[in-house]
Amino acid sequence: MLNPCDDAFIARLQGLLPEGRLTAPEPRYLEEPRGRWHGLAGVLARPGSVEEVATIIRACADARVGVVPWGGGTGLVGGQVMPEGPAPVLVSLERMAALRGAYPAENALVVEAGMILADVQAEAARIGRLFPLSLASEGSCRIGGNLASNAGGTAVLRYGNARDLCLGLEAVMPDGSIFNGLTRLRKDNEGYDLRHLLIGSEGTLGVITAASLRLFPRPAATVVAMLAVPSPMAALDLLALAQGRLPGMVSSFEIIHRMGFDFLAEVMPEVRAPFDPLPDWLVLVELGLPMGLDAEMAMANLYDAADDAGLVTDGVIATSDAQAAALWQLREMIPEANRRIGAISSHDISLPLSAIPGFVTAAPDALRPLGEFRINCFGHLGDGNLHWNVFPARGANRKVDEALRDKVKATVHDMVHALGGSVAAEHGVGRLKTGDLQRYADPGKLAAMRSIKAALDPQGIMNPGAVLG
C-alpha cells in the first residue's frame, strides 16, 4: 500500500525544505536500546518548525510514504524503529527544542517537542517550579516522545503520568494539517479532547511538535528512606499508612526485590548493599512536604507507626541530599545490572494494587514448568507497575531461545490479563506488543481504535506497523 521513500521522493522533499534538513540517517537513528530491531529509513528529516513538519507530512501523505517520528530514541518497545516495509521518512524533532514560554504564575511551561526531558526539568527549576516527570532516560529522551508514549516513571503516584502533566499540544495531523492546541488552561471543554487521543498514540495519529506542560510548586522539603518490609502485602499496607498520614505527599513508593541487589553484587561488585543481611523486599519512599513539617521527623514518625503495625523490619532514612541521591542511585542501577545479566523476557506490567501480592507469589509457580529462572521484580509499587523480569538461572547459558521467550511472556501476560492488569503499563505498545494488544485489548476498544486510525490516517502513513500492527 505504501510507497518507499526513494531518491525521487527525497529530491521532491528537498525542494520543499530549507537546506540541511535532510540527511542520510546515522546508524544510531536506526537502533533501539534493547537491540531487537534495526530500523529502515529512506532519509532522516530534521525540521526546524511546525510548518516544516507539516510540509513533510503533507508531502508524505500525497505520495503515500510512511513517516516514523523520532524523539530521543530511548523507547523500549520499538516504536521508533520500523524494521520492514517500504522505507519511511524518519522525522527527528531534535532541532525543535526551544522554550516557547515560561509562566511561573500559571505553573506552566510551553516547550517544543524536541526538548530533552532533563532540560524541561531544568527550565521548570529555573522559575522555581517542579516538572515532576522523571525516568531513567531523562538525560536523553525528549518530551515529545514522552508524551507520544505517555511515559510514567517514579513520580506518577503523586503527579500522574505524562498525559496528566500536559495542558495542551501542538501537533501535525496525518493529512499535514496543524492542530493548534497549546492552551495553558486548567478547565477547557471546547469539544473532544484531541490532546489525550494523541498522547499515548505513539506517533500513529500525528506528530507532536510542542506542548504546554503543567508545573507544580516545589515541596518545601523532601526526605527519602529505604525500608525493609516483610512482604509485598506489608509494603502495600505501609503505602496506605503513609498516604493516610500524609495525603498527597508521598511522591514515590518503589519496591525492590533482593534479586536486584544480588545482580548488582554479581556484575557491579563495587556497589554496597544498604543492609546486611539483605531482606527479601525493600521499599524506597520519598516524601515531599510543606512548610511547617520537619521532613526527617515526618519520616521517622511514619517509620515508628509502621513498626508498631509490624510493617517494617529495618530502615535507613537519608539525612542529607547526598544520602538521598545515593539511595535513588541504588534503585536506578538495577536496570543496568539487568542489562548486563541479560533477561529472557522483560515485562512492564501493571496490576490493581490488591492483586499484586497474589501475583508475586503465583507467577514464579506458573513459570516453574518452563524451566529454572531467576526473577527480578522491582518497580513503581505505588502505581501497581512492576518491572517483572525473567533471567536464566545462575551460570546457565545466556543465549535466549525464542520459543522459550515467547512461552515465558505468554504465561506472565496471560496471568496479568486475568487479574485485570495491563501488559503495556508505562513503556507503550510500540512494535513489541502489537500481538499482545490484539490478544488482550477489549474488542469494542480495538474496533473503535481501528475506526479512529482509519478516519484520521486513511492511508496509514503514520508510524506504520506500530500499535495496531
Place this chain on the structure above:
Amino acid sequence: MLNPCDDAFIARLQGLLPEGRLTAPEPRYLEEPRGRWHGLAGVLARPGSVEEVATIIRACADARVGVVPWGGGTGLVGGQVMPEGPAPVLVSLERMAALRGAYPAENALVVEAGMILADVQAEAARIGRLFPLSLASEGSCRIGGNLASNAGGTAVLRYGNARDLCLGLEAVMPDGSIFNGLTRLRKDNEGYDLRHLLIGSEGTLGVITAASLRLFPRPAATVVAMLAVPSPMAALDLLALAQGRLPGMVSSFEIIHRMGFDFLAEVMPEVRAPFDPLPDWLVLVELGLPMGLDAEMAMANLYDAADDAGLVTDGVIATSDAQAAALWQLREMIPEANRRIGAISSHDISLPLSAIPGFVTAAPDALRPLGEFRINCFGHLGDGNLHWNVFPARGANRKVDEALRDKVKATVHDMVHALGGSVAAEHGVGRLKTGDLQRYADPGKLAAMRSIKAALDPQGIMNPGAVLG
C-alpha cells in the same frame, strides 16, 4: 437523515426489552434548568443493564433513530434536551445506580453511571476515602453525566476535573457494541485512550454506563477562610503564596466579587454578609492538611504572610465545621441569587491565570457601549474559571432582548478567545455553544473532531445536534 422514534419503533423496542423499561417521558425529562429549551422524545427508556443499553442503541442504529442520553438533567448548556428534529429515544441511566465494587486499598470505586454524585461521595466516605468532585448540583446530578460533560467544580485546583478522577469506563458505542474498559489501573498504555475521548464528548460518541473512579485519602484536617483582597491580582499572588507554602494542599480557591453579596442582599435579605463594609473582592480558601500540622495555625500563618505582603485586608477563619459550612454556603447561594435577579448572559469561561486581572478590568469597559449592566464575577479562581455573568442595571426591565444577549455574549467571548481562554470551561458545549465551537475552535481540531464523529457514529444517532451541531 434520522427517523423519528414513532409507535412502530417503540413497539419493536418493547419487544427487545423487559417490561417497564419504556414509558412516556414526564415533563421534567424534557426541561433544563435555565428554561431555554424544551426537549422532544418519542419515548423514555430506563435500561437496567449495560446489555439493555446496548440493545437500545443497536436498535436505534438499525433504524437510524436518534438517542439522547440523560443523567440527572442538571446540565446548563442543553446537552440533555433535543428541541428539534425527529423525536429521539431519551435514555435515562437512573436505574443503573449500583455500586459495583469498593477498593479502599486501591483508592478506587466502581459505580454505575446513574449513581447520584452525592451518593458517590458517600460511598467513598464509607470506606474512609474522598471522592473530590463537588459541585452545586451534586444532590441530583449523576456521575455518568459528570463524566460525559467533564464536570469541574470547586476542587479542581487540587484534584483535577472529572476526567482526572476516572480510571476506566464501560460504555456503549454508537453501533451498540460495548467498550469494557473498567480498569482500576494507574498506568495502562494498551492502545489509544478511548476513556478520555468519551469523557467530555457529551453523549455524542457513546453512552457511559459505568466508571471506575479514583479516590483519595481524606486530609487529616481541613480549614476554611474567607479573606478580603485588594484586587484580583492580589488574589492570584495570594494563591501562589499559599501553594508555595503548602504544595498540593490548597483544595479550593474561589473568588467572589461584592456584587454577589449585593445580589444576596437584594433577593435574600436574610443572608448576613461576612464583612461590613464589604470589600470589592473576597476569596474563599480551603486547605486540606496532613497529620502533624495544626490546621488553624497553618491558615493563620498564611494570613500573616499574606498580610506582610499586602495581599489581604481582612479575613475570617472558620473555627468549626459549622462555620466552614456557613462560609461555603455563602458562596453556593450566589448562583441562586443570580437566578432570581435574572441574567442577560451567563459566561462559563476560563483564562490563563495571568490574563485574569486584565480581563476583569477590560471586559466591563468593552460592554459599556452596549448599555448599562451589573456584572457578577465569581468562580474558581485557582482554575482560571470565572462565572462572569451580565445582568440588567438595578431597576431596569428584566425582559431580555435576544439581540442584546447575542451582542453581550459575542463581546465577552471574543475577548476571552483573544486572551487564549475557553468559552466552555466546565459546563461543556451542549447545544448552547455549538456556534461558539465553530467560531473559536482550532480548524485542525474541528476537522479531526468531525472525522472521529463520522467514524464512530456514521449515522449521527448519538445526541444529535449537540457539540458539533
